[in-house]
Structures are given as C-alpha cells and as structure tokens.
Amino acid sequence: MTELNDYIINLNTLKDGVHKFEYQLDDAFFSAIGQQEILGGNVHVELALTVLRGGFMLEIQIDGEVQVVCDRCLDEMTQHVEGQENLPVRLTNTEADEDVVAVDPETGLLDTSWLLYELTEISLPIVHSHQPGECNPQMEELLQSHLCTTEEEPEE
DSSP: OOOGGGGEEEGGGOOSEEEEEEEEEOHHHHHHHTOSSOOEEEEEEEEEEEEETTEEEEEEEEEEEEEEEOTTTOOEEEEEEEEEEEEEEEEOSSOOOTTSEEEOTTTOEEEOHHHHHHHHHHTSOSSOOOOTTOSOHHHHHHHHHTOOOOOOOOOO
16 A cells, blocks of 8 residues: 655755656555545656745646546546646645645645645546447446437427
8 A cells, every 4th residue: 555655745854946756646546545536547746846945836747547437337437637736835834825735834744645636636527438339338228218308299
C-alpha cells in the first residue's frame, strides 16, 4: 500500500528556487486516499514548487488514465485525465483564501496527496460513459426495455 507520507513536502527545509518532484499515482495511491469516485489508475504527476521571498508557488501537471464506473452501464471503464493547476502556498496560522493553500508555519508540512487527488478528479468529465457500443450489452438491453417513448397521435 502506498504511504501518503511520500507526498508531504517540508517547506521549512527548502532553499530559494524551483524544486521539482515527480509522482506516479497508481491503484495503491487511490486506495489509500479512500474515495469512491476513482477506483484506480496510472497518472503521471510533475510538480514544481517555487520558493519565493513571501511564499511559495505550486505548479502541478497530471496526465494519465484512471478507472471509474460508467454512469450508463455501471461497468468499470478507463478514462483519460490531464490537467494543470497553479496554486499559491502560504505559511500561515489563519484561514487562507480558497485560492491559497495554507500551511502551518510551525510544521511547514505541505501534504500534496489530497491536492493531487482533487486535480485528478476535477479533470474527469462530468459524465463517465463508454463510447457508443462499448457498454455492457446486457445493461444496454435492459435500458432499452425501459425506454419511455411516446406514440404520435394520428393527424385528423
């Protein structure tokens, strides 16, 4: 099982400049996160953390595939994901804006695991469905049998 501690960055130990990290989000990562939207996957992450005088800038890029449930037939399916996010990070004890990642200045620990999961999840299309003809044929047949249609009334 993946240790989510591998995704924690100690900001207090970083020197000025750009620090690059690469991760591979696999089935163990998604299992450790414990959410149900993404069942597993293989997502490559490139993370660049720029140390600035007044704070930090976090740039995340993801690209890969995840396993989700098809909304139409309820079978598992593979969905491509790619995304990019730039987030300012501040060491602060107070609640930060929703567009800023707040990190406790005493510990200086930035846990990127949830940020990586969220970026992956929001990169998914709203509707998860197989390409036409690729859904489970038994479920397609069942859906067709319950399809509601209206008959046209004859014109007089």
